[in-house]
Amino acid sequence: MEHLRPLGPGARPLISLRRHVLTLVAVFLALGLGVVLGSTSVATSIRDAVVDREETTAAQLESTRAESAERRLAVDRLDDMAGELARPVLDGTLEDRPVLVVVAPGASDEDVSAAVDVIGAAGGIAAGRVTLTDKAVDPDADAEVQALVANLPIGDAPATDADLGTQLGTAVGRAGLLRTEDAEPHLDDDDRETVLTTLSDAGLVEFEPGTLRPGQLALVVTGPGEAESTAVRVASFARTLDREGAGAVVSAELTGAQGYDAVTVLRSSGEDGVSTVDSAGSDSGRLATGLALAEQLARGQGHYGLRPDATAAVPSLPTAPAR
Structure with missing residues (x-):
């Protein structure tokens, strides 16, 4: 059995280039997958929040318009009444x-x-x-x-x-x-x-x-x-x-x-x-x-x-x- 030659002072074990590359690829794939999954989740949450906000805003806007129209009608009717009363009152x-x-x-x-x-x-x-x-x-x-x-x-x-x-x-x-x-x-x-x-x-x-x-x-x-x-x-x-x-x-x-x-x-x-x-x-x-x-x-x-x-x-x- 051949004896292994001991490593000299300061020497380090050799790691193949293939293993290096595979390790780096695995790391970057993991990071990339995490970013994609995370960004997809965040994007989905933002989209849902925006949709909810838009629906709420649209409903509030419609309610405000209806309320404004009712008030405008009331003001117009009161103004019409003032017009009818103006001559006899004055x-x-x-x-x-x-x-x-x-x-x-x-x-x-x-x-x-x-x-x-x-x-x-x-x-x-x-x-x-x-x-x-x-x-x-x-x-x-x-x-x-x-x-x-x-x-x-x-x-x-x-x-x-x-x-x-x-x-x-x-x-x-x-x-x-x-x-x-x-x-x-x-x-x-x-x-x-x-x-x-x-x-x-x-x-x-x-x-x-x-x-x-x-x-x-x-x-x-x-x-x-x-x-x-x-x-x-x-x-x-x-x-x-x-x-x-x-x-x-x-x-x-x-x-x-x-x-x-x-x-x-x-x-x-x-x-x-x-x-x-x-x-x-x-x-x-x-x-x-x-x-x-x-x-x-x-x-x-x-x-x-x-x-x-x-x-x-x-x-x-x-x-x-x-x-």
């Missing part, structure tokens, strides 16, 4: 009271026409329409407006440091409204014409010559959303009209968009003089507008409509026609 509440309509930039023709209809339905007199141009709310025109108002024949001019909404509101209010204390014009006819014509020639307001008479109340119709600077100026303008006449109401569209309008500014400032209506395009908003004008005659005030910051949908019904 009848006589503004009997023979002249109301000046001021149209702010962005207001729709439909809302302006509806405002005029509301005044007529309440027995009031449309005293005419003054439209504020884009220039009237443009900060770049501030210096020009200030210099112009300072030289108009409007009596006591506002302070030189007054904001431009106040300055323009003073000019329009003196020319377009009756005094609070005695329901007489602030200015004589010549001065009224000079003020309005000068503002028109400067591109700040627009009106149809011969169609304006002094109003006892002012209704400012705005758009559904405005730049913050515009909203702040229109709000200040409305406050000034409120002081120059027997009262003022600002109306705007109801909108879900985030943004500013004069109604938002007045409400957020805690306004307690000017009334606001936030749903001018709806029948309920038009009813609220007419009642808010009548309420202003008695120096009542409130914030009406459907936005969360409104105090009520409409003002309380008057117990008797305003005197």
Whole structure:
């Protein structure tokens, strides 16, 4: 029997190349199989979860749509009812009271026409329409407006440091409204014409010559959303009209968009003089507008409509026609 030669110092047993390869292949096959099985299991779980989530989301979406449709139907029916009640409720509440309509930039023709209809339905007199141009709310025109108002024949001019909404509101209010204390014009006819014509020639307001008479109340119709600077100026303008006449109401569209309008500014400032209506395009908003004008005659005030910051949908019904 042949004796095996002992291994020398540091020598290692030889392992065949085949065994090496087989071992490595086995290891990689095991790893690969584990990854495949594991990933298949995970993929299946994810797929099942996604399917379940999609089914749940679809069901929730359908439920939300149905609930939204029901609420929309309820709102539409209530608005229809407000439309039916508007004329009999408003009848006589503004009997023979002249109301000046001021149209702010962005207001729709439909809302302006509806405002005029509301005044007529309440027995009031449309005293005419003054439209504020884009220039009237443009900060770049501030210096020009200030210099112009300072030289108009409007009596006591506002302070030189007054904001431009106040300055323009003073000019329009003196020319377009009756005094609070005695329901007489602030200015004589010549001065009224000079003020309005000068503002028109400067591109700040627009009106149809011969169609304006002094109003006892002012209704400012705005758009559904405005730049913050515009909203702040229109709000200040409305406050000034409120002081120059027997009262003022600002109306705007109801909108879900985030943004500013004069109604938002007045409400957020805690306004307690000017009334606001936030749903001018709806029948309920038009009813609220007419009642808010009548309420202003008695120096009542409130914030009406459907936005969360409104105090009520409409003002309380008057117990008797305003005197």
